[in-house]
Structures are given as structure tokens and as C-alpha cells.
Amino acid sequence: MITAVLNRLVASAATLLGVAVVVFVLLRIVPGDPIAMMIAPGASPEDVAALRARYGLDTSIPEQFWIWLQGVLSGDFGTSISLRLDVLGLLASRLPATLELAIAALVVAVVLGGAIAVVGTLMGRRTGGALDAANGLLLAVPDFVWALALVLLLGVAWPLFPLTGRIDPSVATDFHTRFYLLESLATGRLAVARDVAAHMVMPTLALALPLAAVIARVLKEALGEAMLQDYVLLARIKGMSETRLVMQEALRNAVGPTLALTGVQFTFLLGGTVIVERIFAYPGIGNMAIDAVINRDLPLIQGLVLLFGLMFILINLAVDLAVAALNPRLRHG
Amino acid sequence: MTAPLLSVETLTAVSGRDGGRPILRGASLTVARGEVHGLVGESGAGKSTVAKAVLGMLPATVRVAGGRVLFEGRDMLTLDRPALRAILGTDISLIPQDPQTALNPARRIEAQLTDGLRLRRGLSARAARARALELLDEVSIRDPARVLAAYPHELSGGMRQRVLIAAAFAIEPKLVIADEPTTALDVTVQKQILRLIRGMQERHGTGVVFVTHDLGVVAQICDRVTLLYMGKVVEEGTTADMLERPRHAYTRALLAASPRYDRPDAGLQPVPAAVFDELRREIAVFDAREARHG
Amino acid sequence: MAETFVDEDGGAAGRRRALARALLAEPKVVVGGGFVLFLVAVALFAPWIAPHDPLEQDLMLATLPPAGFAGAEPGYPLGTDGLGRDVLSRLVYGTRIALTVAFVAATLAALFGTVLGLLAGYLGGKVDTVIGRLVDIWMAFPPVLLSILLVAILGSGLHSVIIAIAVIDWTRFCRVVRAETMAQARMDYVTAAVTIGFPRPAILVREILPNVAPVIIALVSLEMGIAIIVEAILSFVGLSVSSDTPTWGGMIAEGRQIVHHGWWVLAAPLAALFAAVLAFNQLGGGLRRALDPVMRR
Numbered sequence: 001m002i003t004a005v006l007n008r009l010v011a012s013a014a015t016l017l018g019v020a021v022v023v024f025v026l027l028r029i030v031p032g033d034p035i036a037m038m039i040a041p042g043a044s045p046e047d048v049a050a051l052r053a054r055y056g057l058d059t060s061i062p063e064q065f066w067i068w069l070q071g072v073l074s075g076d077f078g079t080s081i082s083l084r085l086d087v088l089g090l091l092a093s094r095l096p097a098t099l100e101l102a103i104a105a106l107v108v109a110v111v112l113g114g115a116i117a118v119v120g121t122l123m124g125r126r127t128g129g130a131l132d133a134a135n136g137l138l139l140a141v142p143d144f145v146w147a148l149a150l151v152l153l154l155g156v157a158w159p160l161f162p163l164t165g166r167i168d169p170s171v172a173t174d175f176h177t178r179f180y181l182l183e184s185l186a187t188g189r190l191a192v193a194r195d196v197a198a199h200m201v202m203p204t205l206a207l208a209l210p211l212a213a214v215i216a217r218v219l220k221e222a223l224g225e226a227m228l229q230d231y232v233l234l235a236r237i238k239g240m241s242e243t244r245l246v247m248q249e250a251l252r253n254a255v256g257p258t259l260a261l262t263g264v265q266f267t268f269l270l271g272g273t274v275i276v277e278r279i280f281a282y283p284g285i286g287n288m289a290i291d292a293v294i295n296r297d298l299p300l301i302q303g304l305v306l307l308f309g310l311m312f313i314l315i316n317l318a319v320d321l322a323v324a325a326l327n328p329r330l331r332h333g
Numbered sequence: 334m335t336a337p338l339l340s341v342e343t344l345t346a347v348s349g350r351d352g353g354r355p356i357l358r359g360a361s362l363t364v365a366r367g368e369v370h371g372l373v374g375e376s377g378a379g380k381s382t383v384a385k386a387v388l389g390m391l392p393a394t395v396r397v398a399g400g401r402v403l404f405e406g407r408d409m410l411t412l413d414r415p416a417l418r419a420i421l422g423t424d425i426s427l428i429p430q431d432p433q434t435a436l437n438p439a440r441r442i443e444a445q446l447t448d449g450l451r452l453r454r455g456l457s458a459r460a461a462r463a464r465a466l467e468l469l470d471e472v473s474i475r476d477p478a479r480v481l482a483a484y485p486h487e488l489s490g491g492m493r494q495r496v497l498i499a500a501a502f503a504i505e506p507k508l509v510i511a512d513e514p515t516t517a518l519d520v521t522v523q524k525q526i527l528r529l530i531r532g533m534q535e536r537h538g539t540g541v542v543f544v545t546h547d548l549g550v551v552a553q554i555c556d557r558v559t560l561l562y563m564g565k566v567v568e569e570g571t572t573a574d575m576l577e578r579p580r581h582a583y584t585r586a587l588l589a590a591s592p593r594y595d596r597p598d599a600g601l602q603p604v605p606a607a608v609f610d611e612l613r614r615e616i617a618v619f620d621a622r623e624a625r626h627g
Numbered sequence: 628m629a630e631t632f633v634d635e636d637g638g639a640a641g642r643r644r645a646l647a648r649a650l651l652a653e654p655k656v657v658v659g660g661g662f663v664l665f666l667v668a669v670a671l672f673a674p675w676i677a678p679h680d681p682l683e684q685d686l687m688l689a690t691l692p693p694a695g696f697a698g699a700e701p702g703y704p705l706g707t708d709g710l711g712r713d714v715l716s717r718l719v720y721g722t723r724i725a726l727t728v729a730f731v732a733a734t735l736a737a738l739f740g741t742v743l744g745l746l747a748g749y750l751g752g753k754v755d756t757v758i759g760r761l762v763d764i765w766m767a768f769p770p771v772l773l774s775i776l777l778v779a780i781l782g783s784g785l786h787s788v789i790i791a792i793a794v795i796d797w798t799r800f801c802r803v804v805r806a807e808t809m810a811q812a813r814m815d816y817v818t819a820a821v822t823i824g825f826p827r828p829a830i831l832v833r834e835i836l837p838n839v840a841p842v843i844i845a846l847v848s849l850e851m852g853i854a855i856i857v858e859a860i861l862s863f864v865g866l867s868v869s870s871d872t873p874t875w876g877g878m879i880a881e882g883r884q885i886v887h888h889g890w891w892v893l894a895a896p897l898a899a900l901f902a903a904v905l906a907f908n909q910l911g912g913g914l915r916r917a918l919d920p921v922m923r924r
Contacts, residue, residue: 011763015760015763015764015767016767018760018763018764018767019764019767019768022764022768023768023776026776026777026780027776027780136912137905139908140852140904140905140908141901141904141905142853142856142904144856144859144863145856145897145900145901145904148879148883148893149897149901151883151886151893152886152890152893152894152897155886156886156887156890163886229434230429230431230434230435231434231435231436231437231438232437233390233429233435234427234429234435234497235437236390236421237388237390237421237425237426237427238421238422238426238448238449238452239418239419239420239422239423239449239452239453240418240422240448240452249437249440252437252439252440253437253438253439267766268770270769271768271769271770271771271772272769272771273769274769274771274772274775275771275860275863275864278863278864279883286772289769289772289775290772290775290864293772293775293779294779294864294865294866296779301776304772305772308767308768308769308772309767309768312767312769313767
């Protein structure tokens with residue numbers, strides 16, 4: 001068990017390194033000089049050279065990579081070219097917003113998808129089949145389309161929720177952390193929490209619905225499989241109601257395979273924050289990433305890609321560990 | 334004569350799929366309180382169909398063409414779901430055939446053993462646990478606390494079957510259906526399990542319908558026997574009568590074909606073709622009569 | 628739902644007929660494929676279908692609502708955008724970009740991914756490990772971010788959008804093809820071919836590929852839907868073709884900006900996008916079901 005985990009960690013580190021190399025190389029074959037975008041007109045060649053040296057863009061690519069890698073390992077991600085701020089600091093300041101969004105979306109997706117799967121299993125074949133068909137159609141809708149549909153429905157047609165930003169400018173923002181929702185809930189400032197939550201509703205739904213559709217389909221199949229097993233038949237003979245059969249007997253056996261298949265989908269959800277945050281002008285790392293690319297902000301792009309890569313790898317690791325933990329056989333075996 | 338606990342009355346069933354192929358042909362049997370009744374027959378004779386009918390769990394592919402299944406006077410085939418559930422959880426239970434698949438791999442033994450006690454007998458967690466420990470002791474499990482905390486995959490096949498037996502008797506049912514409970518076990522373990530079931534049954538005064546294809550098992554545990562062939566009752570009576578004074582040629586042939594531990598030198602004889610001819614003739618008569626009335 | 632096919636009326640022609648029958652029997656193929664054909668027709672006959680020139684601006688007629696709403700102008704059934712351009716015409720012409728990207732990018736991604744998947748699945752060993760590691764690294768990137776990055780590198784324009792999509796989504800094909808190839812490589816007919824002395828590339832192409840083809844074809848249809856979405860996202864961010872050329876994503880971007888007083892500029896292309904993706908999705912699902920038993924020997 002321990003060796004397997006260690007192997008995974010080594011492989012993950014190698015993958016992360018690969019990600020860093022790929023993005024590093026890609027960025028340096030970019031046409032479009034970030035320095036050229038920064039300099040004031042009339043700057044002397046010495047100024048340009050000095051600026052280039054300051055951002056470390058005057059040495060060879062392998063040397064640049066080595067310098068950057070050393071920096072990263074000691075916690076220095078460089079300075080953002082477009083925002084003139086420390087990259088690590090920028091990431092830290094915008095990450096909490098994205099995390100709150102992603103985790104809220106995960107919770108919504110699990111609850112919604114789970115409910116649909118359970119209800120679909122308890123229903124008869126006909127209504128269950130109709131539910132399946134509807135779910136199948138909705139599976140095709142990506143977060144991009146959901147986001148825009150929500151803009152039209154809940155932002156314009158029946159304006160229930162704010163369309164942009166994270167918090168209303170008129171609301172007090174003396175926060176200590178950047179976890180606005182958590183902090184306002186923890187400190188009991190419910191009016192503030194409500195405002196933050198209202199701003200989160202649409203982006204969260206846009207991110208959650210595709211994942212919910214996947215969970216609903218996969219979990220329902222797994223539940224169907226479990227309900228055919230002998231132990232469910234025996235439980236039925238013990239006089240258990242259908243609801244109890246699904247919730248108490250079948251569900252725990254269906255969660256494992258569902259988790260395995262939906263773990264990867266959560267990384268897609270995270271990737272989706274890039275465009276969803278943009279649509280709702282939500283100040284997270286996704287939104288920042290688009291601007292970074294448009295501005296050719298090399299250090300910031302590198303930092304962001306590394307951050308996303310790290311999150312993806314950690315999520316995959318966590319899912320694999322959870323699947324192993326859930327299966328009593330694997331745990332003892 | 335008190336009313337029987339279970340009375341299957343001329344149960345006739347056909348397959349809904351293969352064009353009405355008969356599955357049960359007017360099968361009848363009665364089980365008295367505290368009686369162990371063997372339901373014997375080769376594969377496909379209809380034993381498990383009768384068992385499923387008693388449990389009210391006939392699959393949708395089986396259509397009942399006639400007869401009743403009376404448990405304490407109530408027809409299990411016509412009960413609605415809530416009434417059926419009420420009886421199943423408290424008065425009837427099942428000892429399933431395969432201990433590998435009959436236990437939920439994701440729930441501990443304690444939970445699975447105390448289901449009925451907590452749901453139907455309303456016992457608290459602590460009281461149910463105490464009762465579960467007693468039951469495990471009754472089925473001769475040596476370290477009951479460890480078993481309660483274990484998951485099914487941690488136990489051997491024999492231990493799992495003992496747990497299933499304990500679970501079946503836990504709610505003190507009036508009737509237990511034992512569906513070939515020793516088929517999936519080693520021969521060495523079979524005898525112990527049979528003794529166990531008999532012991533539990535005697536202690537709790539439970540009626541048992543023991544489904545099996547093995548006449549040897551019948552000899553060890555059953556009070557009365559019903560022998561099925563292709564859904565039709567060929568012979569029924571006390572075990573002693575059936576084994577020592579068989580009336581039907583098929584019964585005699587089966588006995589001759591089974592290894593007898595008390596007569597090791599008697600050779601095994603296959604069932605003669607003439608016996609099957611006779612059986613088929615009887616079945617044809619039944620089918621013809623059914624076609625006329627049905 | 629495909630019928631078992633008896634080779635009565637002769638090899639290839641008979642197989643084609645059986646194939647056609649199997650495809651048409653699957654409702655998803657008919658509905659999805661039908662809509663895709665409809666889109667192709669719209670794209671091809673755009674100049675005849677579109678009522679106006681999609682680039683023609685008329686600031687006097689800016690932001691007019693669609694038919695049925697107060698202030699609508701006849702001749703502009705879906706209204707106009709902020710520069711007075713006809714939404715319907717732009718929608719029709721936008722189909723061209725969408726479908727071009729869809730077909731070309733999906734095919735390229737399928738080609739690249741299938742080749743690598745076949746190699747990884749059949750050769751195994753070091754080749755498989757290397758390709759596997761490559762797939763892992765690729766999948767550690769958020770797809771949208773990677774596509775934006777690539778287009779930024781390659782410069783905006785349709786060619787970069789297509790290349791970007793192909794370069795990102797090949798992993799989808801690679802994984803599936805690799806799994807299928809590994810399963811097929813163990814089968815008897817492959818062992819037989821090896822024993823007879825067929826060269827390895829020939830085995831891959833002639834023996835394994837036809838059995839992997841149904842999965843690939845279904846996946847290509849799915850990928851086309853994805854490609855349309857990615858193009859729309861890239862247009863939305865302003866990185867696709869020039870802003871004058873009508874694209875659904877570009878219209879969506881503008882519509883998002885003026886959503887409070889020009890919601891139709893967002894709604895029309897969004898609906899088209901949704902319908903197109905749904906159609907490709909259904910087609911892919913139906914193809915997978917219909918092709919499976921027919922094409923396997």
C-alpha cells in the first residue's frame with residue numbers, strides 16, 4: 001500500500017514537471033514579446049535590456065527553466081509582467097474565490113446528481129426511463145452553455161441574482177481572508193454571506209450541472225447493478241422498504257464505482273472555471289488566467305498552469321485514495 | 334388437528350415467456366408448526382419456484398395459473414406489498430443458498446444481523462447487539478465479538494453461512510425457507526450446518542421448508558418430504574416412509590441412485606428409462622386436464 | 628438493435644446495405660444526423676438562405692428586437708445587433724465557421740489520437756509508457772486554458788483554432804483506441820495473422836483498425852460537438868477569427884455585453900450552439916450503438 005502511494009507521488013511529480021516543461025517551452029516559442037508590450041515609447045535599448053534581464057528573459061531557454069525551477073522550489077514564482085505583483089501572492093489572493101466556487105459546485109452536483117439517481121432508481125421503469133433520456137440530453141450541455149443560459153434566464157428574464165462579480169460594492173468588505181463566504185458565515189455576518197452567496201449562484205450552477213448529469217447517470221447505473229445482487233434480495237425478504245433497500249443496502253456499494261468515474265469529471269469542473277468566471281466577471285484564478293494569456297504574462301501563466309496542474313493531480317490522488325478507502329476489501333487486502 | 338402453518342394448494346404456474354411452458358403442475362404441500370419439511374427434486378423440478386411463491390417473490394416472468402399459497406390462512410400470492418412486507422420481516426425468513434453473495438460486502442456483520450431485530454422487534458442497538466452475540470453463540474461461532482465487527486469478506490464460507498442461519502432465526506420467525514443452504518459448502522462443513530439448523534429449529538419451534546436435491550440431506554434433517562418432478566408432486570410423506578417404504582417408482586429409483594452410507598456395498602443404479610416414461614405419462618395426463626379446465 | 632447479417636446477396640454491397648439499414652434503424656442517428664445534414668445545408672447555401680449581408684452595418688437599425696416584440700422591424704426576424712447587422716444572417720454564416728472547425732479539427736484529433744493509441748496499445752512496453760506519460764501531462768492542463776494558450780501562441784485565425792483543438796483533444800481518442808487495441812490485440816485473429824507472418828503495421832491497419840473503427844467514428848461525432856464549443860469559447864474570448872467574420876462565439880460575446888437591452892443577440896447563437904452540440908452528441912451515441920455489431924466480423 002505504502003509503496004503504491006509512493007509510486008503515485010513520484011509519477012505525479014514527474015507529470016507536474018512535464019507540465020512545467022511543456023508550458024515553459026510553449027511560451028517561449030510565442031511570437032509576441034511581452035517586454036515590448038510593457039515598455040514606454042521612447043525607451044532606450046539599455047532600458048529594454050535591463051527590463052528583459054529583470055524578468056530573466058535574456059538567457060537561453062534551458063537556463064531560464066533552471067532558474068525558474070530553482071525559484072519555484074524555494075517558493076519564488078517570479079513577478080507578474082502585466083500586474084507588477086508577486087506571482088505567488090497573486091495566486092494566493094485569487095485562489096480562494098475559485099475554490100469556494102468549485103467546492104460549492106461539487107456539493108451541488110453531488111446532492112443533485114445523487115438525488116436524481118436515487119429517485120430514478122426508486123421510480124418504475126417508464127418514468128425512470130424518461131428521466132434517463134432527459135439526463136442523456138443534458139449530459140451534452142457544457143458549462144459554457146449553461147452559464148450563458150443562466151445569464152439569460154436568471155439574470156435577464158427573471159432577474160433573481162447578480163450577473164457579475166463576487167460581492168456588491170456597497171457591502172462591507174473588511175475580510176481577513178479571501179474566503180468571503182466561509183468567513184462571513186463563520187463570523188455570523190449573514191447579510192454579507194447572503195450577498196456573496198447570491199453572486200455565487202449562477203456560476204456555481206453552471207459548473208455543477210454538467211457534473212450532476214454525469215453523477216446521475218453513473219450512480220444510477222451502479223445502483224441498478226447493486227439492486228440486482230443477492231444481498232439486496234435477502235434484505236427485501238427481511239421486509240425492507242424499497243427506499244431503505246436503495247439507501248441502506250445498494251447505495252454504499254454503488255458509491256465506489258461512481259467515485260472512480262466522476263473523479264476525473266471534477267477536474268473538468270475546475271478547468272471550466274476559466275470560462276465560467278470570465279462570463280460572470282468572477283475574480284478567481286480562471287478569469288486571471290485568460291488575461292494572463294492575452295497579455296503574454298509568462299511568469300503568471302507559468303504559475304497558473306502549475307497551480308492547475310497541481311490541483312488536478314491532487315484531486316486524482318485523493319479520488320484514488322477515497323476509492324481504496326471505501327472498499328473494505330481493498331483496505332484489508 | 335391444528336391448522337397447518339403453511340399450505341400450498343394445487344399451485345400451477347407457467348412461464349410467461351416460452352409460450353406458457355408449465356413450471357408447476359398442481360403442486361401441494363403442507364407444513365405444520367415446528368415441522369422440517371423437505372422439498373426435493375432434481376434441477377428444474379420447480380423447488381425454488383415453490384419457495385419463491387411462499388415468499389411472495391415470484392418473478393414477473395412466472396404466471397400463476399391456479400392454486401393458492403396459504404401462510405397462516407392468508408394467500409401470499411394475493412397480498413399487496415405492505416401486507417407482504419409485514420409478514421416477511423417478522424414471520425418468514427430465508428436462509429439463502431450462496432453465502433458469498435448473500436451478505437452485503439459493505440456492511441458489518443453486526444448491522445446485517447440486527448436488521449430485523451431493530452426494524453421489526455424494536456430493540457435498541459445495545460439490546461440487539463446482545464441478542465446478536467447470543468445468536469452467534471447458538472450457531473457455534475467462537476469469537477462472536479470479532480465476527481460482529483467484521484466484514485463478510487473476512488469470514489470463511491462456513492462462518493458466513495452460520496451468520497446467515499443466525500440472521501434467519503434472529504427474528505424468531507414462524508417459518509424459515511432454507512434454500513439449498515449446504516450446496517455451496519464443503520461436505521465436511523455440511524453436516525455441521527445441518528445439525529445447526531436442526532438445533533436452532535428445535536429450540537425456537539420454527540417450521541422449515543428445506544429445499545434440496547440431495548436425499549442424503551433429507552434423511553438427516555427432515556420430518557416430512559415432498560418430491561417434485563417437472564413441477565408435479567410425485568410422492569410425499571414422512572421421511573421414514575419415503576426412505577424405507579417408497580411407493581412411486583421414481584422415488585425408488587432415486588434412492589437406488591443415491592449413495593447410502595448405511596448400505597455401502599449396494600451399487601448405484603441409474604434411474605431406468607421406464608420410470609421416466611411413467612412420469613411423462615402422468616405429466617401428460619395432468620397437462621391435458623389443465624388444458625380442458627384452464 | 629442491428630440485425631444479424633447473413634451473407635446472402637454477396638459481400639461488399641450486401642454489407643453496405645446492412646450497414647445502411649442498421650444506421651437508419653437507430654433513432655438517434657436519424658435525428659442527430661438529420662440535424663447535422665441540415666446544418667451542412669445551411670452552411671453550404673448560406674448566401675441564398677441569409678436575408679441580408681452579414682457584414683452590412685446600419686446604425687439606424689441597431690439593436691432591434693426579434694419578430695413578435697415591440698419595435699421589431701420586418702425583414703429582421705431575429706433582430707439586429709449593436710451595429711445594425713442582421714442576427715439571422717450572421718447566424719447562418721456562422722454555421723460555416725462552426726462546421727469547418729468541427730469537421731477538420733475532429734478529424735485531425737482523431738487521426739493523431741488513433742495513431743498514437745494504436746501504437747501504444749499494440750506495441751506496449753516503453754512506447755506505451757511514453758505515450759501514457761504524454762497523455763497524463765496533457766490531461767493535467769485545463770483544456771480551455773490550454774486552447775487559449777495555443778491560439779495565443781499560434782496567432783488568431785481559423786487555422787490556429789483548428790490546430791489548437793486537435794492538439795488538445797487527441798488524448799480522448801488515444802485513451803479509447805489504446806484500450807480497444809489492447810483488448811483486440813489479444814484476440815485469436817491477431818495471433819493468427821502474426822503466425823502467418825503478416826508485418827506488424829499491416830496487422831494494425833488491416834486487422835485491428837476495422838474493429839476499433841466503430842468506437843472511433845462515434846467519438847469523432849462527439850468531438851465535433853466539443854470542437855464547436857471550443858471555437859465558440861475562443862471567439863467569445865476574442866481569439867478566433869477576426870471580429871467582423873460572423874461566428875456564434877463572437878455573437879455570444881457581444882450578446883453578453885449588451886444582454887440587458889439586446890438579449891436576442893445572445894439567445895439566438897446560444898440556441899444554435901446548443902442544438903448543434905446536442906445533434907452531434909445524439910449522432911455519436913446512435914452511431915456507437917448501430918455500428919457495433921455490424922462492423923465487427
